[in-house]
Amino acid sequence: MTDTLTLTSPAKLNLFLHINGRRADGYHNLQTLFQLLDTGDQLTFRARQDDTITIAPDLPGVAPTENLIYRAAIALQANMEARGLPQMGADIHLDKRLPMGGGIGGGSSNAATTLIGLNHLWRAGSSRKALMEIGRTLGADVPVFVQGQSAWAEGIGEQLTPMLLPEKWFLVLCPDCHVSTREVFCHKDLTRDTRPIKVAAFSQGGSQNDCQSLVRSLYKEVDKALIWLKKFSNHARMTGTGACVFAAFDSAAKAEQVFAQRPAGMTGFIGRGINKAPYYNLIPD
Numbered sequence: 348m349t350d351t352l353t354l355t356s357p358a359k360l361n362l363f364l365h366i367n368g369r370r371a372d373g374y375h376n377l378q379t380l381f382q383l384l385d386t387g388d389q390l391t392f393r394a395r396q397d398d399t400i401t402i403a404p405d406l407p408g409v410a411p412t413e414n415l416i417y418r419a420a421i422a423l424q425a426n427m428e429a430r431g432l433p434q435m436g437a438d439i440h441l442d443k444r445l446p447m448g449g450g451i452g453g454g455s456s457n458a459a460t461t462l463i464g465l466n467h468l469w470r471a472g473s474s475r476k477a478l479m480e481i482g483r484t485l486g487a488d489v490p491v492f493v494q495g496q497s498a499w500a501e502g503i504g505e506q507l508t509p510m511l512l513p514e515k516w517f518l519v520l521c522p523d524c525h526v527s528t529r530e531v532f533c534h535k536d537l538t539r540d541t542r543p544i545k546v547a548a549f550s551q552g553g554s555q556n557d558c559q560s561l562v563r564s565l566y567k568e569v570d571k572a573l574i575w576l577k578k579f580s581n582h583a584r585m586t587g588t589g590a591c592v593f594a595a596f597d598s599a600a601k602a603e604q605v606f607a608q609r610p611a612g613m614t615g616f617i618g619r620g621i622n623k624a625p626y627y628n629l630i631p632d
């Protein structure tokens with residue numbers, strides 16, 4: 348076993364997102380289908396013998412101690428201390444490729460990849476389930492990335508059933524605006540009374556993203572991107588609370604052909620749907 352590890356921290360899409368109600372603690376019960384993508388950030392972990400955690404480079408607009416990578420590392424250290432294991436540290440390098448605040452889960456994925464990477468490097472011996480519990484304290488979307496499989500999700504996003512989805516090619520457009528997840532969930536006009544559906548009843552045609560109409564009305568950039576993408580796909584929609592929008596294609600060539608025609612100034616990427624995250628086999632079941 349070496350003391351350095353490089354992992355891809357994958358993006359996710361919410362193929363649909365239904366909001367079924369608000370809980371007493373303010374969080375929302377939802378149903379969603381998480382699709383992992385092969386596109387992601389690169390994280391390199393180098394173990395240290397002292398207990399210091401360093402992360403480079405800094406993320407613009409994020410205080411170092413608020414970086415979800417740092418918070419994940421500290422949470423794992425605390426868990427190890429509680430189990431009487433020796434403290435270790437790490438120098439972590441982040442090659443940020445995913446847009447932030449786009450609804451593709453980059454921060455949550457970084458946190459999950461850190462839990463998995465450091466659990467391995469530090470020989471902490473935590474199970475996938477134990478790491479998912481730690482992940483839950485960091486954000487609603489962290490457990491699905493720790494589980495490392497595309498999945499149907501309920502509860503606040505933590506009750507997960509792995510799904511085998513067709514590995515399509517997704518064109519993701521990233522409108523130039525930052526949508527706050529909290530702002531959307533707190534908004535008075537959010538649709539939050541969709542009736543729960545059964546997993547078998549899911550089909551792209553019979554589902555929606557309940558945040559989409561609200562976010563379209565608040566952010567004209569999202570609206571414009573969706574109008575454009577719908578010219579190429581009837582199923583174009585927003586992921587999470589936005590701002591990114593996506594459409595699925597059967598081949599890379601088709602996705603690239605559409606992407607090449609994108610409006611001037613529009614950024615985005617093409618990613619392949621994957622059923623398992625690249626780090627899936629790093630944790631024993």
Ligand SMILES: C[C@](O)(CO)[C@H](O)COP(=O)(O)OP(=O)(O)OC[C@H]1O[C@@H](n2ccc(N)nc2=O)[C@H](O)[C@@H]1O
Nearest residue numbers: 373374375455486487488489503504528529532587588
């Ligand atoms: C919208 C999704 O991206 C769908 O995948 C997630 O549910 C959001 O997950 P996340 O970004 O990890 O969210 P968190 O960091 O846990 O929460 C951010 C804020 O979103 C709201 N929030 C989040 C998840 C949820 N099920 N109900 C909520 O109401 C809360 O106001 C919370 O303060």
Ligand SMILES: Nc1ncnc2c1ncn2[C@@H]1O[C@H](COP(=O)(O)OP(=O)(O)OP(=O)(O)O)[C@@H](O)[C@H]1O
Nearest residue numbers: 414415447448449450451452453454455457488587
């Ligand atoms: N390592 C990190 N990578 C990205 N964002 C981070 C990180 N650490 C903290 N953050 C903060 O978290 C916020 C949300 O980031 P993220 O990229 O996960 O958004 P998102 O794609 O909208 O996520 P979600 O789909 O889970 O709502 C960022 O705007 C940033 O302030």
